[in-house]
Amino acid sequence: MEISDETLQSVPLHLRQTERSYAGALKISLTTVHNLKKRGRLRTHTCCNKPLLTSDHKVARLRWILSHINPITGNEDPTFVDMRNVIHCDEKWFYLNPDKRRFYLLPCEEDPYMAVQSRRFKLKAMFMAIIGKPLYGINGELLHDGKYGIFPFTVQQVAQKASKKRPRGTMETKALQNINREVIREMLLTKVIPAIISKWPEGLPKDVVIQWDNARPHQVPTDDEFVAATTANGFNIQFVFQPAQSPDLNVLDLGLFRSIQSLQYQSFPRDLEELIQKVKQSYDTFNPHVNKYIWVTLQKCMIKILKAEGGNKYKIPHMNKKKLENLGSLPDLVEVQKEDVLEAVEYLNTMFRPANQGTQEDTEDLEVDAD
Structure with a gap:
């Protein structure tokens, strides 16, 4: 037919x-x-919801990306700035078990059985992860894997009742369910900043930039204790907020969390303490080469955003990074076509011109600011 x-x-x-x-x-x-x-006449496509972007979101995303591109010199295509001093930070819920698991079984094997007490109240814990760009030497040797740690939001409490697992009065681990501004400050002060200072590569400048999203609890403290911690031992740790509705501009959301979760789901933890242990092991065993690939993918996504005029209607680019690395042609700093940069700047200028009812000098100021 x-x-x-x-x-x-x-x-x-x-x-x-x-x-x-x-x-x-x-x-x-x-x-x-x-x-x-x-026969190839039809293809399958899985569609997922993406963040809804307004014109303000698109402008902010374009400005952010243009600020990460080196200035254009001559007729050469510019490259992205070196992000070795940037550390991406974010939080994620990790669950004890997924809702579905896929196994490859023999016909004679019995189907695995999974049961939970409540499908609504699942055992979970939130973790804060920080990751940087891996560093390699001239001969390709790994100097720093870019991993600074992943930390759970948990507390130690005394068991009020006895159970078959522990007697009354035993110290047990409880996962925090309300992550507010005070909890974030305590995590940064006691875990994140000390980990960065202790694991920061030698030879790099101590001007560190921590990038995270603008969630409501993400507010940079200004008290003396926190300022002293960010400037200790000659460090200058600053916090920057990535554009709103832009998980594709964070390495953790772009692929690292998914890789860690995939490794964690290969285990079968029975309680919260085992879940914390397995998540940390998954982070520690995460391949630094994959981390390197994700940073390249981040730059490729920025190019896609430039071409989409700040939108997110694009596919995550694939460029056979492992094959390029074997050939020795995988770039550390991806080149951006000069025409794409100029078109993005022109688009920003046209976005501002209709809204500006001032003088010609005001219009020129806006164009310079967009550049």
């Missing part, structure tokens, strides 16, 4: 979510739809 592309496209998207509903809308057999898929 020959079916034209116009006929296949005439079916609305809400009827194209399964092969059965698609076949029913076309009034053909399910086998015909399956054969069309095998």
Whole structure:
């Protein structure tokens, strides 16, 4: 049976979510739809929700990316700035077990059984992770893996009641469920900043930039104790906020959290303490080469955002990074086409011109600021 592309496209998207509903809308057999898929006439696509961006969000994303590109000199394409002094920071919930697991079994094997007491109240813990760019020597040797640590939001409490697991009065670990500004400050002061100072690579300037999102608890403290901690031992630790609704501009959200969670799900922790242990082990065993690839992907995503005029309607770019590394051509600082930079600057200028009702001098000031 020959079916034209116009006929296949005439079916609305809400009827194209399964092969059965698609076949029913076309009034053909399910086998015909399956054969069309095998022949390459149809493809599957998984669609997920992305953050909704306003014009202000897009402008902020373009400004952010342009600030991370070296100035244009001559006719050469510019590159991104070296982000060796930047550390990305973010939080994530890690669950004891996923809702679904996939196994490869023999026909004679019994199906695994999973049971939880409550599907609503799941055992989970929030972790704050910090990661930097890995450093390599001239000959390709690893100098620093960029890993500074992952820290759980937990407290030690005395058990009020006896159970089959521990007697009354035993110290037990409890996960904090309310992460507020005071909890974030305590985590930064006691765990994050000391870890950065102790693991910072020798030879690098001590001007450190911590990048995180602008969540409500993310407020930089200004008290004397915190300022003294960020300037101890000759360090100058500053905090910057990435643009709103932009998880694709953070290495942790871009791929590192997913890799750590995939490693953690390969284990079967039984309680909170084992969950914390497995998450830390997954972070420690995370391959520094994969961390290097994610930083390259971050720069590629920035180029996609430039071309999308600050939007997020694009696919995560794939460039066969492992193959390029084996060939010795994987770039550390990705080049940006000069035309893309100039088009982004021109787009920002056109965004500001209609809204500005002042003099010509005011318009020129806005254009310089966009540059």
